[in-house]
Amino acid sequence: MSAGTPAVPGGPAAPEFGHGLVVGKFYPPHAGHxxxxxxxxxxxxxxxxxxxxxxxxSIPLDLRLDWLREVHAGTPWVRFVGRYDDHPVDYADPTVWDLHCAVFREALGGRRVDAVFSSEAYGEELARRFDAVGVCVDPGRRSVPVSGTAVRADPAGHWDRLSAPVRAWFVRRxxxxxxxSTGTTTMAAALAAxxxxxxxxxxxxxxxxxxxxxLRERDPAATIFDVAWDRDDFAEVVREQQAAEDAAARSCGPLLFCDTDARATAVWEERYLGSTSARVRAAARRPALYxxxxxxGVPFDDDGLRDGEHLRPWMTARFRAQLAGCGVPVVELAGPHPRRLARAVAACDALLAAGWSLADPVAPAGPPADPAAADPAHLAS
Structure with missing residues (x-):
């Protein structure tokens, strides 16, 4: 072990090396990383x-650090440091190597490196430049067959290789x-199934x-028409709805279906209080699809919690107006449920087929020294 590298409680009992280094883009972090x-x-x-x-x-550096720290919170002797590295990539150019290594050394803050861990062919050269032992981990990616390039090309196809916070970022809402009583709950549940x-x-x-x-604790005869609403109620609805949505996004598939959102809440607030508050308007997000x-043609089901059959045409018109300028695609569902579901599925299939648009990382200027390093997303992307 190198000097100045104290053992951390909970760390390996007899560590082979004092200080290890891992370098990568983590674009995005995946199971191989x-x-x-x-x-x-x-x-x-x-x-x-x-x-x-x-x-x-396309993915901010701070987000990548947050995701990695969350997943590896159980190993406090592992620290994560972020630095932007906009230098060109050329594995055959010593000057370019010097530029990258300068970024890494600055991030290390002067700490000596005893071992460099990598799954890429460049790992040995990186270790040599730090006068450290090179440790190659699963170079053929047989244990964890995934790469950043593959994930970026098809996040849905590699969903099981992504951690909860990364899934939440990629999920299409x-x-x-x-x-x-127009079937929003029925539709959301049917699409999820x-x-x-x-x-x-x-x-x-x-x-x-x-x-x-x-209300019924005080007056057993109370009905939905006796329920009163205030501004704080609608702010609570938005806050709790978004919290539930964010929690579900961490453990769902590539699509997450939400029965209402802040824009819908704004219409309900207008209905009951005559206007929409700035708090609710400001909370609006941009899902992938409405x-x-x-x-x-939809019968009104009076289940004891509904009080606005006569307002349904007005509310439908208000929803259309709210969504018209929001910058999110809107698909209207009409007719019997099977027709609505088929139209919704077609829209969601198109959403998945469109994929995710992530900017390409800096590509190497020339072919790498080893074919195993041919992934253009260099540095453990």
Missing amino acids: HALIEAAAARCAAVTVVVAPSRRE VVVLGAE HYGTRWVPEYGRELTERKLAR LLTDHV
Whole structure:
């Protein structure tokens, strides 16, 4: 072990190396990266992981650091440091190597490196430049067959190789909204079942049930028409709805279906209070797709929590107006349920087929010295 590298409680009992180094873009972090970091953590008293993307890439550096720190929170002797590295890539050019290594050395803050852990062919040269032992981990990617390039090309096809926070960032959120008793809940649940993923129920309904139950504790004859609403109620609906949505996004498939959102809540606030508050308007997000359920031809199911059959045409019109300028695609669903579901599935299939648009990382200027390093997303992308 190198001097100045104290053992960390919970670390390996008899570490082989004092200080290990892992360098990569982590664009995005995936199971192969995590296996590499775990291999270093198992053999070193301390590990520094330098996350070094270029600024042209689509995922912010701070997000990548947050994701990695969350996944590896159980190994406190592993620290994550981020530095942008916009230098060109040329494995055959010593000057370019010097530029990259200068970024890594600055990130290390002068700490000596005893071992460099890598799955790439450049790992040996990187280790040599740090006068360290090169440790190659799963170079053929047989244990964890995945790469950053593959994930960027098809996140959905490599979903099982992504951690919860990374999935939440990639997930496409589809919001189903509409007037009372127009089948939003039925549609959200049906779509989730079709795609084998999750859906987020409407928190406003839960809050309505609680309000009515509290009223009936004092007056058993109370009905939905006795329930009162204020600005704080609608702010709570938005806050809790988004919290439930964010939690579900961490454990769902590539699509997440949401029964309402802040834009829908704004219409409900307008209905009950005459206007929409700045708090609710400011909370609006941009999902990938809106599905608007039409009221025409849909019977009104009075389940004891609904009070606005006569307002359904007005609400449908308000939803259309709200969504018209939001910059998110809107698909209207009309007719019987099977027709609505087929139209919704076609829209969601198109959404998945469009894929994810991520900027390419800086590509090497020439062919790498070893064919195994041919991934253009260099540095453990």
